[in-house]
Amino acid sequence: MTTAAPGNTGDARTDELRARTAAAFGSLRSDLERLVRIPSVSNSEFDQAHVxxxxxxVADLLRGAGMDDVRVTSVGAGRPAVIARRPGPPGAPTVLLYAHHDVQPPGDEEHWHSAPFEPxxxxxxxxxxxxxxxKAGVIAHVGALRVLADDLPVGVTVFVEGEEEIGSPTFVEFLHAHRDELAADVIVVADSTNxxxxxxxxTTSLRGLVDCEVEVAVLDHAVHSGMFGGAVLDAPTLLSRLIATLHxxxxxxxxxxxVRAPDPSVDYDEAAFRADAGVLEGVRLAGTxxxxxxxWTRPAIxxxxxxxxxxxxASNTLTPRATAKLSVRLAPGQDPAAAMDAVREHLLAHAPLGAQVTVRDGEAGKAFQAPLDSAAMQAARWAFGQSWGTEPVDIGVGGSIPFIADLLEVYPSASILVTGVEDPDSRAHGADESVHLGExxxxxxxxxxxxxRLAARG
Structure with missing residues (x-):
């Protein structure tokens, strides 16, 4: 089978690859099922042998997909990751394909309609x-490599992480340890939604993140609520009043x-959003x-x-201390350190009734804003439009993927594409997580x- 000449990839080639994809998809689905059966929860409370x-x-799948150099590796106490490499023709660009094979804990299995680790x-x-x-992202990469087989026109490196669901604690260390191996012209992150x-x-934008713990203290010990209640408000009440000032x-x-970023050019149907989010009847949506x-483009707390x-x-006493953990999502363009300063200053300035307020900083992650007109983005628009038969929508994501900022820091000249395997009903992290097989x-x-297309555009 020959590859279309650079610049001449068209409908006939699309039809050819579509047929190859259909022929390969049965085995790809079986491979996904095998991966799902492995309870690879990276949370340290779970058996790490599964990770x-x-x-x-994953390494075996990549070997079977024609990757030449495949190995499982880690840095420090990090979870095992997979690196696979295959050089391209002389002068061809190199593309890094990212996914992660670790998963969230299943939660309460009573909320699942089928066993969480039985696809x-x-x-x-x-x-x-x-x-x-x-794991659908892993299969997207494996599938593309199988479909192209010996026709692969670019150099490809696959990086499948094993600790994304616990915040990628050794990600930066891993990038520096494998800087040359993972270097690429284009990075495709298959971990978003359609x-x-x-x-x-x-996905052209991602919100950033800071979180913190805020503690309110009003007494040095618990006291009888009947004897002292009325003159002293308990810590949970005052903490609730402090939290209420955030909106x-x-x-x-x-x-x-x-800060706020500009409004997106598309909007979400409210009825569809309420259904996707499971908003109870009668509950009004927040914000304007x-x-x-x-x-996507405004902060959320x-x-x-x-x-x-x-x-x-509970005993019948006034609680002396109470603590809340706040998750603050940041608009693209917001500096995380400045955001944390703003949140801390607000909490301290709004201490209710002179209560002692302590703020302890937590995790921080930068937002992401992709250039909309890069050659890589144009190639992606074409490819997704060809596959679906409809033009892709530029979306933001309210969640954060902090490691994308790390990728840009280590590889500042790379173009990063954030693509999707999920849809609004995938329920990632929740009960009854699923992937639409046709998608x-x-x-x-x-x-x-x-x-x-990336090979054709150099």
């Missing part, structure tokens, strides 16, 4: 922990110093302006943890087309 087994399984198909979707995030089933997307009456963030702006006495073990097949074809 090692998952890395070896199950229902209505064209494959359910299981990691079926979407991000706009909808039937409509592809390219205005409409639900917009009220912290001075947190376009939904996509609230989700959430309480993701709260330490106070449990109801089941995954389109992702495989799109990536094969992208690799050819």
């Amino acid at each position: 090692a087994a998952s890395a070896e399984a 199950t198909e229902r209505d064209g979707r494959l359910y299981g922990r990691g079926a979407a995030d991000d 706009w909808a089933v039937g409509t592809p997307a390219l 205005d009456e409409a639900g917009d963030v009220a912290v001075v110093g947190l 302006g376009p939904l996509t702006a609230r989700l 959430s309480v993701i943890g709260f330490d106070a006495p449990r109801v089941a073990t 995954l097949e389109k992702v495989v074809l799109a990536e094969a087309l992208l690799l050819e």
Whole structure:
């Protein structure tokens, strides 16, 4: 089978690769099912032998996809990652394909309709922990390599991480240890989402992140609520009042110093959003302006943890201290350090009734904004449009992928493309996580087309 000449990749070649993808997809689905059956939870509370087994399984898939140099490796106490390399023709660009093989814990298995680590198909979707995030991303890379086979027109390096779900703690160290091996002209990160089933997307922005713990203290010890209640408010009440200052009456963030980026050009249908998010009937949505702006280009503050006495073990006393963990999502263009300063200053300035407020800084991650007109982005738009038969939508993502900023720091001249294997109903990290099998097949074809297009554009 011959490859179309550079610059002449067209509908006939697309049809040829589409047929190859369809022929290969049955085995790719079986490979995904085998990966899902490995409970590769990177959280240290779980058996890390499964993470090692998952890395070896990914390495075997890449060897079978024609990669020449495949090995499982790690740095320090990091989880095992897989690096695979295959050189391209002289003068061809090198493309780094990224995914991760570790997964989130399954959570309460009673909330799943099928066992989380037993892949199950229902209505064209494959359910299981990691079926979407991000073992489908691994299969997208493996599939594109199989589809192109001996026609691979670019140099390819595959990097499949094993600790993304615990914050990639050794990512920067790993990049520096393997700087030359992982160097590339274009980096494809297959760990995002599409706009909808039937409509592809390219993720052009990601919010940044800071988090912190805020503690409110009012007493040096617990006291009887009947004897002292009324003159002293307990710490959970005052912490709740402090948290309430973070938003205005409409639900917009009220912290001075947190910036907004321009509104996106597309918007989310409110009914579809409510269904996708599982918003209960009667609950009003927070904030003002376009939904996509609230989700992608404006800050958001959430309480993701709260330490106070449990109801089941509570005594009839005034609680002296209470702590909340805040997750703050940052608009593209916001400096994380400046954002943390703004949040800290707000919390300290709004201490209720003179309560002692302590803020402890946590994780920080930079936002990402991709150039919209780079040669790599143009190639991706073409490839995804060919695969789906409809133009991709430029989207932002409200979540953060902090390691993208690390990639740009180590490889500042590389073009980064963030592509999707998920859709709004994938429920990544939650119960009944799934991938739409028809969409995954389109992702495989799109990536094969992208690799050819990148070769054609040099």
